[in-house]
Amino acid sequence: MSLSAVRAALSDLKNCQTDIGTGMDIVTDMAMDLAESQKAQGDPGIKAMEDIILECAKLDREINCFSHIVERVTSEVGREPPEAMFSLSARVKEQFAEKMASLSDTELENHNKVVAFKDSVANTLNQAKPGTVEDMEELDEDIAVTQSQVNFSCPLTQIEMVNPMRNKVCNHYYDEEAILGLIQTRHKQKKKCRCPVVGCGNTDVKQSDLILDQMLRRRIRNQKRDGNRM
Structure with a gap:
């Protein structure tokens, strides 16, 4: 061969x-x-x-x-x-x-x-649990705050994320392919990967710090689907 x-x-x-x-x-x-x-x-x-x-x-x-x-x-x-x-x-x-x-x-x-998978299922189950009116209002407020804080665009590609990953250290989001590619490039250059979000002080983004956010991916997908129906 x-x-x-x-x-x-x-x-x-x-x-x-x-x-x-x-x-x-x-x-x-x-x-x-x-x-x-x-x-x-x-x-x-x-x-x-x-x-x-x-x-x-x-x-x-x-x-x-x-x-x-x-x-x-x-x-x-x-x-x-x-x-x-x-x-x-x-x-x-x-x-x-x-x-x-x-x-x-x-x-x-x-x-x-x-x-x-485990985080997504656990979070979805928690949101699905019946609660008081006050609990539901608080949940709605939390979701609204999260949506306002998270930009659906990747800071690296400047386009809408497909598979968003959350950095557990600085809580910033990036598209999976873009951030893993950047980490790999920096690794080959023997350099640390700085968080690409402007103003972020995280100078050493590691793959182990990243977690796929399936709920956000689902939200992005649903928004795109709803937009196509309009």
Whole structure:
């Protein structure tokens, strides 16, 4: 197998990851629909969807690990004699098996889309709980304040966010693809990533500080849908 064929296969795997992420967003939306109908946290439907999210997170992690190992091994092989290509497959399999053996399923709880799923369901359930008139008025006020504070446009792209991510440190929002791309670029430059929001003092934005806000994504989508109907 040539190195170009390996790179093409990796590209296909990354496309699969995009599809997996889209599927996880759809499952999260369905779980939020159940939560909005005031189902309990232990509803079997929501639990089944959480299991699906965890399985998808596991597959996403495996693809990430496999891709990183292939990239590392092919880089090593490229600096070795041509006959080293014959050992590429065996070396990848060995290193991948070792990596998988060192991982724990409990780590999947920290996957950004797993965290987003649980937060979205919990927040939706809390909003769906019946309360007093005063409670409902307070909730409406909180939602109005949140909507006024959050700009639907990404500070990096200046266009409407598709998958908004909230920074837990400074509470600013960015589109997922844009902020992760910026962090990766800064990492390659051996530099820290400053929050792109003007005036923000957060000079070290880390991927671990970011969480997908599925409720905001849902709100943006609904607003766009309502706008198209007008």
